[in-house]
Amino acid sequence: MTQPGDVQDPPQAAEGGSDLVLQGVTKRFGDFVAVDDLDLTVPQGAFFALLGPSGCGKTTTLRMVAGLEVPTVGTIHIGGQDISHLKPYKRPVNTVFQSYALFPHLTIFENVAFGLRRQKKSDVERQVDEMLELVELTPMASRKPGQLSGGQQQRVALARALINRPQVLLLDEPLGALDLKLRRQMQIELKRIQTEVGITFVHVTHDQEEAMTMADTVAVMNAGIIEQMGAPKELYEHPRTTFAANFLGQSNLVRGTVGGGDGSNVTIDAHGARLVCPRDRAPAGISEVWVGIRPEKVFLAGAGTETADGSNLMRGGVVTDVSFIGVSTQYLTRLPWGQELMIFEQNSGARESFRVGDPVDLHWLPEHTFLLDAAQDASAGVEIEGED
Amino acid sequence: MTRLGKWIGDHLILAIGLAVLFYMFLPIFVVILMSFNDPASKQSYSFDGFTWDNWANPCDEFGMCESVLLSIKIGLSATLGATILGTLMAFALVRHRFRGRAPANVFTFLPMASPEIVMGSSLLALFVSAGLSGQLGFWTILVAHIMFCLSFVVVTVKARLAGLDPRIEQAAMDLYANEWQTFWRVTFPLVFPGILSAALLAFSLSFDDFIITNLNAGQEVTFPMFVWGASLRGIPPQINVIGTIMFLLALTLVLVGELGARRRARR
Ligand SMILES: Nc1ncnc2c1ncn2[C@@H]1O[C@H](COP(=O)(O)OP(=O)(O)OP(=O)(O)O)[C@@H](O)[C@H]1O
Ligand SMILES: [Mg+2]
Numbered sequence: 001m002t003q004p005g006d007v008q009d010p011p012q013a014a015e016g017g018s019d020l021v022l023q024g025v026t027k028r029f030g031d032f033v034a035v036d037d038l039d040l041t042v043p044q045g046a047f048f049a050l051l052g053p054s055g056c057g058k059t060t061t062l063r064m065v066a067g068l069e070v071p072t073v074g075t076i077h078i079g080g081q082d083i084s085h086l087k088p089y090k091r092p093v094n095t096v097f098q099s100y101a102l103f104p105h106l107t108i109f110e111n112v113a114f115g116l117r118r119q120k121k122s123d124v125e126r127q128v129d130e131m132l133e134l135v136e137l138t139p140m141a142s143r144k145p146g147q148l149s150g151g152q153q154q155r156v157a158l159a160r161a162l163i164n165r166p167q168v169l170l171l172d173e174p175l176g177a178l179d180l181k182l183r184r185q186m187q188i189e190l191k192r193i194q195t196e197v198g199i200t201f202v203h204v205t206h207d208q209e210e211a212m213t214m215a216d217t218v219a220v221m222n223a224g225i226i227e228q229m230g231a232p233k234e235l236y237e238h239p240r241t242t243f244a245a246n247f248l249g250q251s252n253l254v255r256g257t258v259g260g261g262d263g264s265n266v267t268i269d270a271h272g273a274r275l276v277c278p279r280d281r282a283p284a285g286i287s288e289v290w291v292g293i294r295p296e297k298v299f300l301a302g303a304g305t306e307t308a309d310g311s312n313l314m315r316g317g318v319v320t321d322v323s324f325i326g327v328s329t330q331y332l333t334r335l336p337w338g339q340e341l342m343i344f345e346q347n348s349g350a351r352e353s354f355r356v357g358d359p360v361d362l363h364w365l366p367e368h369t370f371l372l373d374a375a376q377d378a379s380a381g382v383e384i385e386g387e388d
Numbered sequence: 389m390t391r392l393g394k395w396i397g398d399h400l401i402l403a404i405g406l407a408v409l410f411y412m413f414l415p416i417f418v419v420i421l422m423s424f425n426d427p428a429s430k431q432s433y434s435f436d437g438f439t440w441d442n443w444a445n446p447c448d449e450f451g452m453c454e455s456v457l458l459s460i461k462i463g464l465s466a467t468l469g470a471t472i473l474g475t476l477m478a479f480a481l482v483r484h485r486f487r488g489r490a491p492a493n494v495f496t497f498l499p500m501a502s503p504e505i506v507m508g509s510s511l512l513a514l515f516v517s518a519g520l521s522g523q524l525g526f527w528t529i530l531v532a533h534i535m536f537c538l539s540f541v542v543v544t545v546k547a548r549l550a551g552l553d554p555r556i557e558q559a560a561m562d563l564y565a566n567e568w569q570t571f572w573r574v575t576f577p578l579v580f581p582g583i584l585s586a587a588l589l590a591f592s593l594s595f596d597d598f599i600i601t602n603l604n605a606g607q608e609v610t611f612p613m614f615v616w617g618a619s620l621r622g623i624p625p626q627i628n629v630i631g632t633i634m635f636l637l638a639l640t641l642v643l644v645g646e647l648g649a650r651r652r653a654r655r
Contacts, residue, residue, distance in 0.1 A: 097555055101559040105574075105578055160563065
């Protein structure tokens with residue numbers, strides 16, 4: 001299901017570039033396949049985000065790039081050089097560890113200075129001071145890691161890797177322990193450093209918003225494979241698998257059968273409703289489909305209201321739940337076949353509001369519709385509230 | 389009622405604690421006291437009078453200081469040998485996956501579990517059958533001591549090493565430290581407290597050992613052997629001087645270690 005074609009423009013490192021390229025990389029632990037035949041190109045200077053549920057193989061992927069784990073099969077190149085079997089300390093790669101892995105016996109200053117000292121860089125003092133300033137830890141310079149809070153330790157881990165300005169920086173949930181304000185602040189700093197210095201970032205995160213706002217390319221990973229990757233907008237607007245559709249944001253998926261169409265559109269029969277979807281948003285050659293639509297793309301209208309011509313329309317809904325959350329209102333609507341769909345309406349004041357029990361019709365623009373293979377599990381990637 | 393119960397609870401625990409401490413330290417107090425004893429006769433086990441003589445001339449007791457020096461020499465050599473070997477073994481057992489790792493783990497425990505008298509006599513049999521019966525002495529004692537200290541070193545260092553997150557060393561490697569630098573800058577400093585306590589343990593085991601040593605010593609006399617021999621005739625008070633010095637030395641080491649740890653924690 002990996003779709004290399006989805007990467008914006010993976011210019012194969014012609015010359016001078018230092019793209020990170022993984023080819024057919026598989027990692028097995030005994031019988032367990034942690035990473036499965038991964039093909040990936042991260043262009044030099046790109047901000048690449050890896051998004052996926054716990055245990056899907058994100059850390060394992062990073063560890064193979066860092067040289068801490070040897071791929072069972074496959075090769076890893078940076079700038080055309082095969083680094084698959086290079087020692088970690090010979091790779092132009094640094095890692096921000098998920099577990100921080102700070103040196104407990106060294107001061108914060110020495111932790112941050114470690115990489116520079118090993119490379120025999122001059123000017124260590126000044127660079128470390130600057131870096132500590134950047135992560136707001138100057139007053140902690142002479143402390144030991146054990147005397148810092150989790151968020152402070154995480155910033156040390158970040159500073160310790162970043163200071164080396166490697167070609168590729170691997171960040172394994174580098175902001176997970178920070179509070180919202182500090183996290184936003186560090187996101188901006190990271191993005192700034194990344195564009196200024198031109199480091200390639202491979203950023204693992206649980207925070208979808210973080211992935212979408214920071215990254216040029218987002219890859220959604222699941223059970224050792226990359227389900228889909230592409231620019232954040234492309235990924236969000238046109239998910240290619242049920243997992244991607246549910247994991248990144250939320251989606252309504254309704255069963256349907258493709259019934260025909262013309263050159264640019266296909267028509268679908270879904271529980272009696274005739275829906276239209278652009279042909280380039282439908283998988284070719286599949287007739288049993290999930291009709292997908294994002295909750296915020298759907299409009300509610302009182303039952304029987306005239307809707308714009310050409311809209312996709314589903315009649316006979318009943319509002320079963322209304323939650324007001326400030327900028328928008330979330331509705332749950334039960335359709336005649338028993339399925340509940342989610343609809344987000346902006347609280348712009350221009351939209352009619354509904355109450356539980358109101359009969360409603362649902363309509364949306366055909367170009368917001370996407371089709372997925374019905375053979376896929378419609379609940380794949382659905383995040384359970386309160387879990388990461 | 390509950391207040392009374394609380395009072396009893398608090399003070400009973402204190403009293404029991406003090407009693408246990410008293411029980412533990414009584415022999416040491418006796419040793420310190422007896423080091424100032426001026427015994428009326430050789431066989432005297434009672435405090436007959438105070439004197440500084442024992443402290444002024446501890447080596448007056450014939451052969452005692454020689455035996456102490458020998459014990460220290462053996463103790464230091466055995467500690468060095470057992471600590472280096474045992475540390476290497478601990479690293480191999482914790483860090484490397486090899487065939488026979490599990491049995492190797494068990495075998496390192498065995499010497500700790502087997503009775504000293506059995507180990508001592510079987511070692512003697514080994515030395516004799518190897519034709520070394522004429523050469524029993526410093527080297528055979530040393531070999532024996534390294535052997536029985538080894539398991540304790542392995543166990544102590546292994547415990548420390550097992551608690552060390554391998555990702556810390558991986559982070560060092562990720563930050564351009566090669567294997568050698570990673571070991572000396574990260575692994576060793578972090579495992580060092582374990583190695584140090586293993587070394588202290590090895591020294592005290594070696595210095596203290598009587599049974600195995602006695603069987604394999606030939607003509608040599610270590611301090612425990614000297615004390616045993618002397619006790620048959622009456623314990624000379626100078627032995628208590630050595631005992632007190634050893635106690636004070638151990639106390640100083642502990643205090644220095646404790647202060648060091650506190651200073652490091654404060655920084
Ligand atoms: N050394 C190992 N031996 C055996 N299995 C392992 C090992 N390392 C990882 N795994 C397994 O491989 C899978 C992927 O692990 P990985 O650490 O890459 O997950 P992850 O995507 O980083 O998850 P999280 O978001 O929770 O950090 C997990 O199921 C894990 O149990
Ligand atoms: Mg992980």
